[in-house]
Amino acid sequence: MSQSLDIAIIGATGTVGEILVQLLEEREFPVGNLHLLASGESAGASVPFKGRNLRVRDVADFDFSQVRLAFFAAGEAVTRSFVPRARAVGCSLIDLSGALDPLEAPSxxxxxxxxxxxxxxxPYQLTSPSASAVALACVLAPLKDLLKPQRLSVMASLAVSSRGREGVTELARQTAELLNARPLEPRFFDRQIAFNILAQAGAPDAQGHIALExxxxxxIKQLLGEPGLRVAATCALAPVFFGDSLAVSVVAEQQLDLTAVRERLGQAPGVELVEEEGDYPTAVGDAVGQDSVYVGRVRGGVDDPCELNLWIASDNARKGAALNAVQSAELLIKHYLSKILT
Structure with missing residues (x-):
């Protein structure tokens, strides 16, 4: 990756956008000119990159013909508004918002x-999937041919940062109010999140499912190449700033070989198996700030020899969002974009 690439980051002042900038520097990504963009009041701020402070400009005024690759790390509405402009000038893009049609921008x-x-x-169009899907895919992909999964159940306890900077601010505010014995009035969330768990991480549809579920x-069906896999998902909000925790149950085609499962997980790229007796991974103690997905409590079912149960912890903002997007860009450059760089 000796050639450089001019890049834009839309949503550069958000939590994930700032980590994207950090990772481009940490991983020595071949950045030529880096254009930091945002909408509304965020324009005009500055973000440090390689010893300089780069000014964030308004995405509404940006000419996408200046870059070959754009990371869309803003909300769905911003993505839908500006992706057509990027496409029109042949700019490749990686979307982190989930706003695009998966047939046009697969995960x-x-x-x-x-x-x-x-x-x-x-021009390449990709989606960096939801943080929970990234964590699940890293753990389940190396087990796919071993398990031949028939059914998957996931209970995802999501950090409040999954709702952006406002979620982090609200948890901090509510915690301070309660610890100081002051009356609590929820603002960003519809009820108390501090010292509590909210059973749904968004508004439900007519069938009771939220969009993230x-x-x-x-x-996960697309990432595993299993369109017929039966999947049940529940996404709740936990009073944690960063780091998601997932309870996972997989029903395999036949009786499990737990030794083989542990061997696969121990060798899987991007996965850390926590297997010392009595130990298990946690979001705060293990995953936050790390580039790996942590998995533990590997066990069979209580009364089903075909059932595999796992506990997963992952940094939702770093590994689940920003790092996966940067790794995807690195793969693009290595195999594809290098052919068209000038």
Whole structure:
């Protein structure tokens, strides 16, 4: 990756956008000119990159012909508004918002389905899937041929940062109010999140499912290449700033070989198996700030020899969002974009 690439980050002042900038520097990504963009009041701020402070500009005024790759790390509405402009000038893009049609911008997790790129052509359009889907795919992809999964159930306890900077601010405010014995009035969330768990991480549809649950079901089927897999997903909000925790149950085609499962997980790229007696991974103690997905409590079912149960912890903002997007870009450059760089 000796050639450089001019890049834009839309949503550069958000939590994930700032981590994207950090990772481009940490991983020595071949950035030529880096354009930091945002909408509304965020324009005009500055973000440090390689010893300089880069000014954030208004995305509404940006000419996408200046860049070859754009990371869309803002909300769905911003993505839908500005992706057509990027497409029109041949700019490749990686969307982190989930706003795009999966047929046009399929989900990619490099540890799980890198072969996806073989069917794509420039300009490339990819989705970096939801943080829960990234964590699940990293753990389940190396087990797929071993388990031949028939059914998957996921209970995802999501950090409040999954709702952006406002979620983090609200948890901090509520916690301070309660610890100081002051009356609590929820603002960003519809009820108390501090010292509590909210059973749904968004507004439900007519069938009772939230958009993130439907997105997770769709993404994991695509990432594993299992369109017929039966998936049940529940996404709750936990009083944690960063780091998601997932309770996972997989029903395999036949009786489990737990020794083989542990061997696969121990060798899987991007996965850390926590197997010392009595130990298990946690979001705060293990995953936050790390580039790996942590998995533990590997066990069979209580009364079903075909059932595998797992506990997963992952940094939702770093590994689940920003790092997966950067790794996807690295894969694009290595195999595809390098052919058209000038």
């Amino acid at each position: 990619l997790v490099p540890e799980a389905n890198p072969e996806l790129l073989a069917g794509l052509s420039a 439907r997105r997770l079901v769709s993404e």
